[in-house]
Structures are given as structure tokens and as C-alpha cells.
Amino acid sequence: MSDTATVGEQLAPAASATPPTRRSGLLSVRTLLLLVALVLLLVTPIYVEEFWLRTGFAVFGAIIGAIGLNLLVGTTGQLSLAHAFFLAVGAITYVYVSGEPGGTAEAIDGLGLPPLVGMVAGVLLAGVAGLLFSPVAARLRGIYLGVASLGLVFIGQHVLNTYTSVTGGFNGRTAPEFSLFGFTFGSTDPDLFVLGVDFGEAERLWYLGLVLALAAYVFAKNLLRSRPGRALQTLRDSEVAAAVMGVDVQGYKARVFLVSSMYAGLAGVLYALSIGSVAPESFALDLSVLYLAMIVLGGLGSIGGAALGALFVTALPLVFQEYAGSLPFVNEPGQGGVSAGQAARLLFGLAIVLVVLFEPAGLVGLGKRITGLFRRKPRTTSS
Amino acid sequence: MNTFLTLLLNGISLGAIYALIALGFAVIFKASEVVSFMHGSLLLFGAFTIAKLNASIGFFPAFVVGVLATAGVGLLVERLLINRLRGAPVISLAILTIGIDIMMLTELTRRIGSDILNAGHPWGGDFVRIGGIGITENRLYAMVTAAVLIAVFFTAFKFSSWGVAMRASAEDGETAALMGIKLGRVSALAWVIGAGLAAVAGLFLVGSPTPGVAPGVHSVALRAFPAAILGGLDSTGGALVGGMIIGIAEAMASGYQDQLLFLGRGFGDVVPYVVMILVLLVRPSGLFGTKELTRV
Numbered sequence: 001m002s003d004t005a006t007v008g009e010q011l012a013p014a015a016s017a018t019p020p021t022r023r024s025g026l027l028s029v030r031t032l033l034l035l036v037a038l039v040l041l042l043v044t045p046i047y048v049e050e051f052w053l054r055t056g057f058a059v060f061g062a063i064i065g066a067i068g069l070n071l072l073v074g075t076t077g078q079l080s081l082a083h084a085f086f087l088a089v090g091a092i093t094y095v096y097v098s099g100e101p102g103g104t105a106e107a108i109d110g111l112g113l114p115p116l117v118g119m120v121a122g123v124l125l126a127g128v129a130g131l132l133f134s135p136v137a138a139r140l141r142g143i144y145l146g147v148a149s150l151g152l153v154f155i156g157q158h159v160l161n162t163y164t165s166v167t168g169g170f171n172g173r174t175a176p177e178f179s180l181f182g183f184t185f186g187s188t189d190p191d192l193f194v195l196g197v198d199f200g201e202a203e204r205l206w207y208l209g210l211v212l213a214l215a216a217y218v219f220a221k222n223l224l225r226s227r228p229g230r231a232l233q234t235l236r237d238s239e240v241a242a243a244v245m246g247v248d249v250q251g252y253k254a255r256v257f258l259v260s261s262m263y264a265g266l267a268g269v270l271y272a273l274s275i276g277s278v279a280p281e282s283f284a285l286d287l288s289v290l291y292l293a294m295i296v297l298g299g300l301g302s303i304g305g306a307a308l309g310a311l312f313v314t315a316l317p318l319v320f321q322e323y324a325g326s327l328p329f330v331n332e333p334g335q336g337g338v339s340a341g342q343a344a345r346l347l348f349g350l351a352i353v354l355v356v357l358f359e360p361a362g363l364v365g366l367g368k369r370i371t372g373l374f375r376r377k378p379r380t381t382s383s
Numbered sequence: 384m385n386t387f388l389t390l391l392l393n394g395i396s397l398g399a400i401y402a403l404i405a406l407g408f409a410v411i412f413k414a415s416e417v418v419s420f421m422h423g424s425l426l427l428f429g430a431f432t433i434a435k436l437n438a439s440i441g442f443f444p445a446f447v448v449g450v451l452a453t454a455g456v457g458l459l460v461e462r463l464l465i466n467r468l469r470g471a472p473v474i475s476l477a478i479l480t481i482g483i484d485i486m487m488l489t490e491l492t493r494r495i496g497s498d499i500l501n502a503g504h505p506w507g508g509d510f511v512r513i514g515g516i517g518i519t520e521n522r523l524y525a526m527v528t529a530a531v532l533i534a535v536f537f538t539a540f541k542f543s544s545w546g547v548a549m550r551a552s553a554e555d556g557e558t559a560a561l562m563g564i565k566l567g568r569v570s571a572l573a574w575v576i577g578a579g580l581a582a583v584a585g586l587f588l589v590g591s592p593t594p595g596v597a598p599g600v601h602s603v604a605l606r607a608f609p610a611a612i613l614g615g616l617d618s619t620g621g622a623l624v625g626g627m628i629i630g631i632a633e634a635m636a637s638g639y640q641d642q643l644l645f646l647g648r649g650f651g652d653v654v655p656y657v658v659m660i661l662v663l664l665v666r667p668s669g670l671f672g673t674k675e676l677t678r679v
Contacts, residue, residue: 073474079474136660140663141667142474143418143473143616144612144616144668146474146477147418147612147659148612148660150608151609151655151656151657151659151660152656152660154652154653154656155653155656155657155660157653158649158652158653161649162648285602285605289481292478292481293482296478342489342492345485345486345489346485346486346489346490348482349482349485352479352485353479353482353483356468356471356476356478357468
């Protein structure tokens, strides 16, 4: 145990360590369940009211961001609190590139390019920001990296607040609506009716979010199964071992920062679309901490876990807010007592503590434990 | 010249407060391998308790109760949570303290509301002038108190049996345990000291020129993080130096704000982080931190 005193240590390996069990022939129960879930998600907009669709869109955005952070923290073991900064880069690039110039009190610039260009630019620029930070990241390990990335959030906030012509300064600026080759997601042009349901903004955005989140999920899954994915996991477990096996340690660290911040950039664009406006204030340390909460709660290193955590952390405060009247202990804002947002935060805090104490593999680990109860014990001893 | 000296003195006094907080980080990290992300909340808790009790029992009793209560919270966290997780990865423990921080900060923010509480220092916000150099009374007392506390701490660290036990357990935990040192006790005491120091720092941090106890103090406390990292997380002396560097740099950047306008308004607030990242680029383990060795 000569290495207990080192500063940078690895994260507890989570669910990702289990080898995928492949069954030939028929569809496994797991795939079937996933298919059912997908179909349910596809038909949701027909049956569900707008509040849930809007919440869903926010969740899809958070899922993308959480998967990105999980690749960095969970899979590669690089603690980062800078995620909010990369989200900010994505969101603000989008509103700048696709927004129109204007502004009443202060001049706001904008390039007015198509939203798709803005989205791509947001993702790319966030990636560039990640690459720029990677020389710092490559030199630092463990907790030193965590605190250095904390600095990035504050420096980023300062920069964003200073360049008011791009960001709109303290008050922020509105986000342009998304559209794809003439099909707008914001208004009812062209009108669209599916099974008698008017597909307005919320319904359209739901599908946009679903497609992007699915793509992010599949990409990350494949990444983890591929050669680079294995390299990243080896990096987490031991940098020395990875280097000995011929893994380019610094190169992979830089690349995982690139990928993770691109995910964050896309999440930032969706965030801008879901809120309808962005202000530098929204991308404070709080947001980084929430993303960290998502992946810890879901289960470090597990992609599905990140998605679950994102669902929990993003939807909970919104749901609390919507049903504040009918929940015990929770009051409407301005009435004293615990407000919906505060109740949700207290719950996350508690959940993080409990997860670290009792179930380091998070919700995914908990699920495995529960399904394990119903499964027959594997034959360990052949008697 | 007078401006410069005034800024320097104010920087040193701010640095002294940061040093107190950073010292707490360093002690806790040395003893229990935990990077306490909850220090901001501890500090706010201390200042809040003092401000609340001050009206009913007077300032000095309130101060004592506030520091003891904060130390108690530190002890509670160590005994109930950290102690159970001995040997867990550093990052898991850091995340645990983030969880506690979320809860404490939410509750404190709710209780403080939109008010700015007055900590009720018996000394006011008057300026003391020492030959053309001005500093608020509060900051002057902060400097003196910090100097005394730091001196006491280093003496204890060097000569008391606790100090020896602590240095031994930081050097090599297993051997220290075999020699009969109770690691749990060392770590518990470190948390008590770290939290207590945070409460003292909190009291001065909410005095003039800061308006009073408000949730924003939490983020001011976070600036002591760069101080601890800059000096090297496992170095108590480094915490002192780091605190001073950060304090002076921040005071200078705020004081010469007009000359630094091209960097944007309020640049002073982010100077600690800029300095930290620059230093870490050159020395990845801080100025005095133990270099990480990789055994192959």
C-alpha cells in the first residue's frame, strides 16, 4: 500500500467494469425493454401535456451533458468542475452565431446564421475550449485538477460578463428558435397535426431532444466498447499501467477533454433552447455541481447511470415546482418555509452523501442489486 | 506610493484571513485525505451563528459559541461520515463534502433569506490611519488575530504530542498506527481545528468592508481554495504563503482596477484563480506540496 499517500487516486470503478454478456439468437430481455422504452418515448407527445414535454426537453439536454461529464470523470477519472463553463461556451456561441444583432440599452452583436450552423459552431467551440484547457489538465492530477477546473468556471463567468456585446452581459440575451432546413421548431410554421394533436413548439423540441440524446448515448456506448474506450478505462485504473500498455496518456487525456466538452457544448445549446434565453449567471459553479451530482447519483462510469441521474436531478425541481401546492413541507415561493427548488437541492445533497456512503455505484448499482435479488445465484461451487 | 502601501496592507490582512481558511484545508487534508469542499458552508455557518446569537447573549459569548458550534459540525461530519470511509478514493470523499455543502448552503441561504445580517462586531468599520496608510479596524484585528492563531497553531504543530502524531500519520499512516497513534483521533481533531479556523475567518470576512452575513460570503470563502492549492495542499506553511499571495494579488487587482479596465470590471474577484492556474502550470503540486512520485 505504498500509493495511499498519493494525491491523485482513481475513482471507484462502477458498473462499467462488468463485461457485456452476449446472447446469440433471440433478442435479450434487455434489448426488448429498451425498444419498448423507445416506442413509449416516441408516442409520448401525443398523450402528454406541455409541462412534461418541456421538462423532458430539459432532461434530454442534461442527459447529453451528463454523459459527457461521465466520460471524463467516471470513465477516465479526471475530476472536473468546469462543466458549466463548457456548457456556457456552447450556449453562448449558439445565441451569438444564430442570433440577430440588436439590443436596446446596449448593443448586442449577432451573426444571424442558420440555427444549425450555430449549434455546430457551439459544439465545436466548446470542444476547442476543452482542448485549450487540456495542457493544464494533462499536467495536473486528481484533486489539483478538480480545483484548477473550479477556477475555470469563475474566470469564464468573468469573461462572459465582460463581453457584453456577445453575451448580453448580466441580463443575458434571448436564444433564437431552432429550425432545420426551413422547418421551424419554435412556431407552427408549417402546421403539423399528428393523430389530431397539434404539434407545437414543445412537441417538436421533444423529438429534437430525443434524437440528439439518443445519438449522444449510442456514440458514448460505442466509444466505451472501442479501443479508445478501453484505453480511457485503463487510464483511470492506472496511468502507469496504461503507459506500459502503449496508451498515449497525454494524448488520450486531451482527447477525452475534447469529447466531454463537445458534449457539454451540445447540452449548452439545448439548455439555451429550453430556457429561451441565456445569461452568464446561469453557468455558475452551481451548474457544475449539479452535473457532478447527476453522474454520482446515477453511477460513475455508467452511461445509462448518467442518463438516470440527469433525469432525477433535472426533473425533480421542476416537478416540485409544478406540484408545490400538493406536496407536504414544500411551500410556494415567497411564503417562507422550504421552496420547491430548495427542497430539491436538500434532497440531492442528501442523496449524494447516501450514495457515497452506501452505494458507490449509484442508481445503476442499486438497480443491479435489486434485480440480483430475483435472479438465481450463479453456481459458484461445483459440488 | 501611499496607495500602493495601503493596498499592500489591505492585501496582507485579506491574505491573513485566506491563510486561516487555507490552513484549515491543509490540516484536514493532511489528517484525513479529504479535500473539504464544504469549507464555504462551515464559514457561513459560523458567521451566521454569531450574527444570530449576538443580539441575545452579547458578542463575545456569541463568538465563542459560534466557533464551538462550527467546530462541532466539523467533528460530527468527521465522526459520522469521513471516519466510516477511511481509505476511500480522494475524489469520492471530495464529492461527499460537496453533497454536505449543498445541504448546508441551501438551508443557510433559506434562513438568511434576502437580509444581510450584521455580525455585530464591537469594532466598527472605522479607518485606522498609520501615517497615510489606511485600513479598516476590522481588517486590522483580523490580521492580529490571524497572526496569533497561526503562531499558536505552528507551535502546537511542532511541539505538542498532537502535532507530532499528526505529522507522523500524514507521513505514513500505517506505521503511525502501528506505533500506537490513533488515526481517528488525529483526524477528528484536525476537523475540529479546520472548522474552528473557518468560523474565525468567517467572523472577520463578514466585517467591514464587506456589508455583512449574506450567502455571497460562501463564494468569497471559495477563493481560499486557490490559496491552499497554490501553496501545496499538504503543506501548512504553503497555506500561509498561498493565502498571502492570493490576498495581495486580489487587493492589488481591485485597487488598480482603473488601470486594468481592459481586463473587465471586477477582475479582482477572479485574480486568485488566474494566479492559481498560472502557478499550477509551472508547479503541478503547488509551491510547497509534496511532489507526486510514481512507482513503477
